[in-house]
Amino acid sequence: MKETVPLGRYAGVRVGLHWSVIGILALVAVSLGGYVLPADLPGHPPLAYAVSGIAAAVLLVCSVLVHELAHSVVARRNDVAVEGITLWLLGGVARLRGEARTSGADFRIAAVGPAASLVLALVFGAGSWLAVELAADELIVAVLGYLAVLNAVLAVFNLIPAAPLDGGRILRAVLWAWRGDRFRAAVWSAWAGRGFGFLLIAAGVVEVLARSTAGLWWVLIGLFVVNMASAEERQARIGLALAGIEVATVMSTPAETVAAAQSVEQFFHDSAVTHRHSTFPVLDERGQLSGLVALNDLRAVPVQDRSGTALREVARPLAEVATAEPGEPLALVLSRMNEASRGRILVSEHGRLRGIVSPSDITRVLADHSLTATLPAGADLSWEPDTRPPPPNWWFPGQQRFEPPARR
Template sequence: MNTGVPSVPLGRLRGIAVGAHWSTLVAVMVIAEVVAVSVLPQAAPGHDAVTYWIAGVLSALAFMLSLLAHELAHALAAQRFGVGVDRIDLWLLGGVSRLSSSPRSPRAEFLIAIAGPATSVVIAILAGAAGSGLATWGAPALITSPLLWLAITNGVLAVFNLVPAAPLDGGRVLAAAVWWRTGDEHRGTKAAAVAGRAFGLALVAFGLMQVFAGALSGLWLVLLGAYLILSSAAEQSADEMQHQLGGVLVRDVMTPDPPIAPGWWTVRTFLDSLTSGPHRQVFPVISFDGAAAGVVSLAELVRVPDPLNTRVGDMCRALPGVPVASLGEPLLDVLGRASLRQGRDLVLVLREEHLVGVIGPEDVAWALELSRGAPISHHGATS
C-alpha cells in the first residue's frame, strides 16, 4: 500500500530505510485497547486493568513488528528480482514497501506480492504453536492468550491481503495472473484497480450499514474502503502515465529557453518587467555568471515585504533543493523524484550547470495528452 505520507526514520534493515508515520501510534493504542479491554479480560480473567494494558501494549507492538516482517518480506523478494526498494513505512492502516521500479515479469510480480501474506501465515503458525504449547505446559492465560491473538490476527491479515483487489497483495497477484495470461502488464494493473475500487465500495457500504445500526466500529471499514478506492485509482493513474510516457526523454517534453528571473535584479524590478511577454507563474533563477541558481514563483515574490531592496536570488528556492534533470534522462525517472505543483514548482534541465529548459506541470500534461494520439517526437535541444 502506498500512503503518500511522511514518516519518522526508525533505522535500516538489510540496507532498507524503515520509518513510521505518526498515525502508527494511533494504531498501537487502538489495538492495545482492544486487547486490554475486550480480549484479555475474557481470556485471562482475574487481573487488574494496569496488567491488561501492559499486555495489550506489548501485543500491539508485537503485531506492528509482524507488519514490519510482512513488508520486509515484500522488500527482500523485490531485491531478489532486481527491483529497487526505497523504504518501508508503517502507518495507521498497515505498512507499505516503496519500490523504485516495477517487476520485469509476471512471475516476479507474483512472488513479490505473495511474500508478504506467506510471511504472515508463518508468523501465525509460529505464534499459534507457541501459545498452544505453552498452554499445554501450564503457562498462565495472560501469556498464552496474546500469542493466540497474534496468531489469529496474522492469519486474518494474510487472508485479507489476498483479496484480489489493488492495492492489496491479492491485487498484485491478480495483476500478475492477467499479465501472464494476456502478455499485457498494463491490462493486469487495470484489472486489479477495477477490482480494488469495487472492493473498496463494498467495504464503505458495509461500514456505513454498521454505523447506521449503531456500531461505530464500522467507521474503520469506511476509512479502509475509502483508502482502497483512492489508492487503486492512484495506482491505475500512475500505471497509465508509465504506459504512455515510457521511453519519453526529458528533451522531448521540456520547454526550451524559458523566461528567466535574473537573480541580481530586485524583486520590484522583476515584477515590473512582467507587464509584457508570456504570463508565467514560476521562473528559473539565473545567477550573474549565467549558471542556474534555483526557482521562484510569483506567489513567493508578491509577498516580499521590501521588494525594492530584496534581490530575486535571495528569495528563490536554491539548488540543490530544486529538482534538476539532464536532456537524455527518461521523463518517468524525473517524475519519480520530483513533485510538480501547479504555480510553484519546476524541474530545471541543465547542461554543465547552465539552463537549457524547464519541465513544469503543464509540460507533463501536454506530454500525456499528446501521447494518447501519437508517439512524442523530439522537439527540444540536443545533447
C-alpha cells in the same frame, strides 16, 4: 506518505513511523487489554492486562513491519529500488521507486508479503502451543494466539484480488503474464480495487446503521482502497498513453551541470546568475554523475560556511536520486520521480549524464498523446540495461544524433 519518526534501517531499508500509527497501537492495546482479556480471562491484576495489551500492539506493528520488509527485500533482489517503509494507521507502506520489469518479478514482490504474514501466524501459533505445554501464564498464551489470528487475517485480507492490496498486485501480474499488457492489467486490477472499496464502504454503512461503531473502520478502509485504486488506474492510463515512448525521445539535452568540487560561494558568485534552473546534476572530477543539487539546498547553507562547503557535501547522493537509461520505456520510470530528485529524472549511460527529464517534459508529452491511447502492437516493455561499453560518439542506433533543446 512521509514518516514522522525515523526508526533507522532494517535489511538495508529505511523505516519510519507516521504519527497516525498511534491510532492502531491504542486501538489494539485498549481493546485487548481493557476489554477482551479481562472478559475472557478474569482474575488478573489490571497492570497485567495493560502490559499484555501493549505488548500485543507493539508485536502487531512489528508483524506489519516484517510484511513490508519482505516486499522490500524481494523488490531489491528484482532490481526495484526501495525508498523506504512507513508504518501508519492502516498498516504499512513500502515505497518502491520503480516498477518490476517482468510479470514474474511483479508476482514475487506482491506474494511475499502475505506469505510472510502467514509464516508469522504459524510462528505465533506454535509459540502459543509451546506456552501451553510449558504451563506459561494464560495471558501469554492468549496474546500469542491473538497475534497468530491477526497475522492470518492480515495474510488472507491482503490476498483479496483488488488493488492496492497485495492480491490486486498478484492479479495484475497474472493478467500481465496472460495478456502481455502490464498497463491494461493494472487498469483491470484497479477496477477490482474500486469495486471492493465500495463494497467495504457499503458494508460499513450498514454496520453503522445497525448501531455498531466498528462499521466506521470498514468505511475508512473502503475510502482508502477506492482512493488508492483510482490513483493506480490514472497511473496505468498514463502508462498506456506513453507506451512505446523511450526516455531518450523526451529528455532535455544537454543538461546544465555543476562540478562536485565547486564551493557553494563560488557557485553563487560565478554560476547562479547565468544558470536558469532550480536543480543541477553534479559531476565528479572524472565527469561521472554523482548526484543532484537544488538551489534551495544551497541557500540553506549559512553564508559564513559557503566558502568552505563543496557542492558534493550539499548534493543529494545518486542512490537517492531518480535515474534512468536512454533506452528505458518512459512509462516505467515515472514512478521513480521523488522528492529527493525534485521531480526530475537524470538520464545516464555508463555513468555519463545524457540528459534530464522534468515534469514539464512529461506534461508536454501527455499533451501530445491521448490518455485513451492503446498499447502499440509489438511494443517491447521488457527493457534490460545495455552492458556493452559506450561507443566513442553516442547516438541512437539507426537514427541521427538526437539533441533536443535544453529545457527543464
